[in-house]
Amino acid sequence: MRKLWLSVVGLAAAGCLPDYVAPGDYAPPGDAGPDDAGTDDASAEVAITSAQPPPVSDASSTSSRDAARATTGEGGPETTVGCDLSGRWLVADRRVANGLGAEEAGHEWFYFEMSQVGSQVTVTTGISCGGNVVGISPASANVDYHKTWPAMQTDCLQTGRTGTSVATSSGCSVSFEKYYEVIGASVPYYLQNLSVAMPTASQEATATSPGWQDWDDDGNPGITMNVTGLTTGQIYVSLRTYTQWSGAIAAGSNNFTLADDWDSDTDLLGYDGSSLLTSTASASKDNDASLHFATFARLSASQATGDDTAVCTAIRSLAPMLAPEATN
Amino acid sequence: MRRAGRATCRRRTVAACAAVAIGTPGAAKASPLFDLTGGIDGPGVLQPGTIGGGASAAYFNPALLGKASPGLTIGVMTVGEQIGISLAGRPGTSFSIPAGVSNAAHADGSALSSIPLPTAQLQATHPRQGAGTGHETFFYEAAGFVAKMFDDRLALGFYGIVPDGNFTNLTAFYDDEREQYFTNSLHPELYADRLTAISVAAGLGYKVSDMLSVGLGASLALRAGVGAPTYVSNAGDLQHLLIDTNANVNVALAPNLGVSFEPSARWHFTGTVHAPEKMQLDVGFTFLLANGVQQGSTFPLVYDYMPWQIGAGAAYDIIQEPGETLTVAGTAVYGKWSDYLDRHGDAPIAQYGWYDTLTPTVGVRYTRGETTWAIDAQYKPTPVPPQTGRTNYVDNDRLGFGGGVNYAFTMGHTSLRVGAQAQAYWLLPRYQWKLPTPPEPDGQNHYPALVIDELPDDSEINGEPIAGASGLQTNNPGWPGFGSEGVVVAGGLFLTVIQ
Numbered sequence: 001m002r003k004l005w006l007s008v009v010g011l012a013a014a015g016c017l018p019d020y021v022a023p024g025d026y027a028p029p030g031d032a033g034p035d036d037a038g039t040d041d042a043s044a045e046v047a048i049t050s051a052q053p054p055p056v057s058d059a060s061s062t063s064s065r066d067a068a069r070a071t072t073g074e075g076g077p078e079t080t081v082g083c084d085l086s087g088r089w090l091v092a093d094r095r096v097a098n099g100l101g102a103e104e105a106g107h108e109w110f111y112f113e114m115s116q117v118g119s120q121v122t123v124t125t126g127i128s129c130g131g132n133v134v135g136i137s138p139a140s141a142n143v144d145y146h147k148t149w150p151a152m153q154t155d156c157l158q159t160g161r162t163g164t165s166v167a168t169s170s171g172c173s174v175s176f177e178k179y180y181e182v183i184g185a186s187v188p189y190y191l192q193n194l195s196v197a198m199p200t201a202s203q204e205a206t207a208t209s210p211g212w213q214d215w216d217d218d219g220n221p222g223i224t225m226n227v228t229g230l231t232t233g234q235i236y237v238s239l240r241t242y243t244q245w246s247g248a249i250a251a252g253s254n255n256f257t258l259a260d261d262w263d264s265d266t267d268l269l270g271y272d273g274s275s276l277l278t279s280t281a282s283a284s285k286d287n288d289a290s291l292h293f294a295t296f297a298r299l300s301a302s303q304a305t306g307d308d309t310a311v312c313t314a315i316r317s318l319a320p321m322l323a324p325e326a327t328n
Numbered sequence: 329m330r331r332a333g334r335a336t337c338r339r340r341t342v343a344a345c346a347a348v349a350i351g352t353p354g355a356a357k358a359s360p361l362f363d364l365t366g367g368i369d370g371p372g373v374l375q376p377g378t379i380g381g382g383a384s385a386a387y388f389n390p391a392l393l394g395k396a397s398p399g400l401t402i403g404v405m406t407v408g409e410q411i412g413i414s415l416a417g418r419p420g421t422s423f424s425i426p427a428g429v430s431n432a433a434h435a436d437g438s439a440l441s442s443i444p445l446p447t448a449q450l451q452a453t454h455p456r457q458g459a460g461t462g463h464e465t466f467f468y469e470a471a472g473f474v475a476k477m478f479d480d481r482l483a484l485g486f487y488g489i490v491p492d493g494n495f496t497n498l499t500a501f502y503d504d505e506r507e508q509y510f511t512n513s514l515h516p517e518l519y520a521d522r523l524t525a526i527s528v529a530a531g532l533g534y535k536v537s538d539m540l541s542v543g544l545g546a547s548l549a550l551r552a553g554v555g556a557p558t559y560v561s562n563a564g565d566l567q568h569l570l571i572d573t574n575a576n577v578n579v580a581l582a583p584n585l586g587v588s589f590e591p592s593a594r595w596h597f598t599g600t601v602h603a604p605e606k607m608q609l610d611v612g613f614t615f616l617l618a619n620g621v622q623q624g625s626t627f628p629l630v631y632d633y634m635p636w637q638i639g640a641g642a643a644y645d646i647i648q649e650p651g652e653t654l655t656v657a658g659t660a661v662y663g664k665w666s667d668y669l670d671r672h673g674d675a676p677i678a679q680y681g682w683y684d685t686l687t688p689t690v691g692v693r694y695t696r697g698e699t700t701w702a703i704d705a706q707y708k709p710t711p712v713p714p715q716t717g718r719t720n721y722v723d724n725d726r727l728g729f730g731g732g733v734n735y736a737f738t739m740g741h742t743s744l745r746v747g748a749q750a751q752a753y754w755l756l757p758r759y760q761w762k763l764p765t766p767p768e769p770d771g772q773n774h775y776p777a778l779v780i781d782e783l784p785d786d787s788e789i790n791g792e793p794i795a796g797a798s799g800l801q802t803n804n805p806g807w808p809g810f811g812s813e814g815v816v817v818a819g820g821l822f823l824t825v826i827q
Binding site: 017018019020021022023024025026078079254297300301302303318321322 | 448
């Protein structure tokens with residue numbers, strides 16, 4: 001009623017001769033705009049949320065991370081111009097491993113906000129939203145570890161990862177630096193000491209010494225992987241994995257795939273079930289390089305918005321649609 | 329399919345592309361300024377086609393040139409417009425365009441007719457009605473002359489009004505949601521830049537007999553074209569584009585006819601016909617891409633359009649004594665505004681077609697000795713129907729009053745006449761609300777006359793429905809309604825050196 005009244009007053013005010021705009025709403029819910037504060041008028045300015053990169057945090061402390069960070073969807077361009085990868089992306093990484101002749105595809109899903117200056121690309125926000133393992137050959141296993149996802153969301157950050165995107169005669173040459181990720185163990189220590197082996201079952205982290213950590217709070221060391229398939233049970237592991245993405249893409253691509261040169265150091269901390277379960281933990285990288293890749297899919301402003309939890313929930317649901325080949 | 333096309337185009341333009349823009353001249357004649365200000369150089373005021381007496385008859389009714397004193401006239405004039413436009417408040421956030429829809433497409437992959445801007449961003453960068461053009465003041469110089477030949481049977485006249493400052497302004501704007509990309513404002517359709525139209529006319533009047541005179545005139549204006557061949561090596565680096573220009577200026581003429589018939593000493597009848605007038609600039613663009621693909625487009629820009637106008641007038645001398653005359657006069661002008669073309673060369677959409685108008689004017693002239701007073705009243709209905717749909721043509725019914733006085737005297741051995749005139753027009757208040765656009769779940773525009781849903785309900789991005797696309801979303805600056813009201817005032821002084 002108030003708005004209607006103001007509108008009527010506004011129309012009547014035309015007799016005063018200056019142009020007049022009655023207060024009104026200009027931004028849909030969720031947009032950073034004046035409507036969120038009520039109403040505005042023609043002279044009001046809208047606070048455009050910029051996607052400033054948060055400080056690159058020491059990934060050792062979950063409590064120090066700002067869990068209230070919110071993504072509005074206004075994190076940069078919504079289409080790729082030339083080789084400029086600035087903007088918001090879903091990244092789905094696929095790594096295929098062999099264990100006892102069975103092939104298993106491990107997947108990990110990321111939310112990236114990237115900025116690019118010249119040819120230099122920086123991941124200003126990089127969050128791991130979890131992963132899984134899917135058997136892709138007979139007698140292979142599926143692995144679920146969704147209870148670890150919240151911890152990965154806060155501790156497996158790729159913020160600060162750098163890369164390059166350079167124009168070539170045929171498009172763009174894109175590469176990202178080798179980047180390590182530690183799961184189920186003291187993150188800063190095992191990232192900074194790559195020559196140190198991942199902890200054994202006896203090396204539980206304490207306040208003063210690094211070691212494995214119970215990321216899913218189930219009372220078992222490291223993270224618990226629930227294995228189903230020919231063999232069913234649980235394995236408890238800690239991992240250190242690196243990925244290195246590179247490849248040639250077409251200019252202007254909003255969806256592209258890069259080869260993934262990866263490896264993983266998995267430490268079996270225990271298991272519950274058949275000893276065959278351990279083959280999953282000891283699986284090694286498949287020699288067929290074409291099986292390993294990361295798919296980048298640019299996100300629209302309405303996709304994957306909100307706080308980190310909401311973003312990751314959206315990323316996991318979007319991955320099969322935006323990057324289907326990297327989630328099979 | 330559309331998205332792929334756009335991406336391909338961007339890649340090409342970023343890599344390198346050459347663009348050539350060419351403007352070509354079209355027909356160009358215009359004088360809405362004449363029609364607004366009337367004859368400032370004599371007793372014509374708001375009925376210059378019926379009451380002559382000055383060089384301005386060259387435009388309004390060349391048959392009356394014979395009644396004007398031969399000589400040279402100079403003058404100054406000013407016109408001020410204060411036209412307020414009020415926009416109703418947008419009633420809710422659900423009508424706004426959300427951010428991040430630049431890649432939106434229909435569910436079947438076809439392109440949207442036009443990609444709208446996010447409403448919040450638009451309001452931040454181009455506030456609604458932040459660039460209106462209804463408050464301006466113009467100054468002009470006027471000049472004219474009348475020469476008579478062959479025992480005063482043939483009269484030659486010239487009359488012109490030239491704006492100070494910019495010789496003319498040509499400002500195009502869209503009258504619907506497309507204006508969001510430019511001023512995001514509404515503009516008075518028949519004023520603003522039309523008040524700087526080039527206004528120069530010449531005419532011949534011939535006295536066939538004591539009762540009958542006929543005249544032929546033409547208004548003259550510029551016709552211009554501009555071409556801008558442009559080379560863009562990198563669409564992301566426009567500050568380094570290369571550009572040439574090709575411009576040309578020509579003149580054009582539009583005819584007007586007049587007749588004056590005086591069956592008795594007291595009765596005076598007149599008739600006028602003015603052909604349509606406009607200044608048209610045909611603009612052509614060709615884009616040459618680095619891979620050899622060339623695309624092009626042409627479109628017209630139409631300024632200062634005036635339709636066919638047919639006028640009839642009558643005057644009767646109530647008092648006709650030596651040294652004293654009292655005359656009542658009336659004029660009606662029919663304007664074929666249904667043929668109107670807006671500044672982008674578009675005719676108003678059929679469902680909201682403009683009306684033809686009949687503009688009546690009445691007035692009195694009183695002459696005593698060497699002084700003549702004149703007063704007129706005029707009602708000009710707007711040709712614009714209520715804008716309850718997509719378009720936002722802003723115009724109002726107009727009530728006008730004009731008055732003037734001129735005085736003839738001799739200084740030394742030179743006969744002179746001086747005069748002053750003032751006019752005031754009131755644009756009567758007008759308010760209008762847009763009709764609601766019915767739901768269009770299939771995303772197709774079934775109601776093109778109504779406010780367009782710029783983000784159709786079936787819009788998707790990368791195959792995902794867009795939150796907030798349901799129902800009407802629009803950046804049409806005139807939605808959900810607007811009002812307009814204002815005044816236009818004009819005044820002028822002139823001096824005629826009588827031959």
